[in-house]
Amino acid sequence: MRGFLRAGWLGLGLTTRLSPDRVLGWAIASATPDRVVLEAPSPLLTTRNIVHLDADRVYWTTEVTYDRFPARQLWAVAVPIHELVIPARLRHAAGPARPGDLQHRIVTTFQRRLGNPVLSRLPGQTLLETTGRSSGLPRRTPIGGRRVGQEFWLVSEFGERSQYVRNIQADPRVRLRLHGRWLRGVARLLPDDDARARLKSLPRLNSTAVRAFGTDLLTIRIDLG
Template sequence: MSVTELKFRTVTAFQRRIVNPVARRMPGQVLLETTGRKSGLPRRTPVGGRRIGDAFWLVSEYGDKSHYVRNIQADPQVRVRLKGVWHTGTAHLLPDDDVRARLRTLPRYNSAVVQGLGTQLLTVRVDLT
């Protein structure tokens, strides 16, 4: 197993089992709700990002290895919870976006974590309706 794969498995296991269950319950946490590509059930993932105008921007740490990115590929209709209010939108994966420049426009702490832990960064834009 490569160092990159070990890092991915370790970080995602920690996030999935410890961080995400706690973060989903925090009222101020931004959540991205996708539809499970296999189950069809709502899947809520804590994310970091920023609303700019009528769009919400975030960067996935693991690109298309992230389950929420795979769910978006299957169905781009999502919801985003911002400051306790749910917004519907359409998610777009932007592989040609300059991820490093994008991270500089997003919350500093989250961007540092994404850069430090991520191995396949991918920009996601959600056009809010």
């Protein structure tokens, strides 16, 4: 999560050094027992996070000042992720959560709102089509993996929490779009397979992303034909 947040703060001029007067690089502008103000000035914009406590609630306010072009455009890109991460972090702090829940929520929301719609339109993107377990309608998910003979191998980053994996559990019959051509197959979940070792034999870029963001890796084999 720290790495994910730092990647999203590029351009804010945050320091990476550890210091008692900073929080993940944000300077503590002021602090009292019930109010903390964090600041991150940069050449493009100035950002302040204000955390305020009362008897039974935590309030988080973010103030952004656009100093130069294209600060407004950059912040517009960050807003959807910001509005997802902050409430999720507060909920996580308020009570127990399953390990990886926050990471799963952030990644899947990003995929659903932006990543999957864009990737699905790329003609060379590999797509997995499952049948919705409740709706009975076809559901298409961009995936990465590799074909070996009449088998296609992939690794799900969130295992049985992934919607397409749950669809496979209900109906393993799938379709796979490879190089623009649709093929039928039967998907099989392989929980006993070493998913991290499997990633080493799959395309590097996709494997790097799965390894970085995944919390419950699960190997899947699709028997084609």
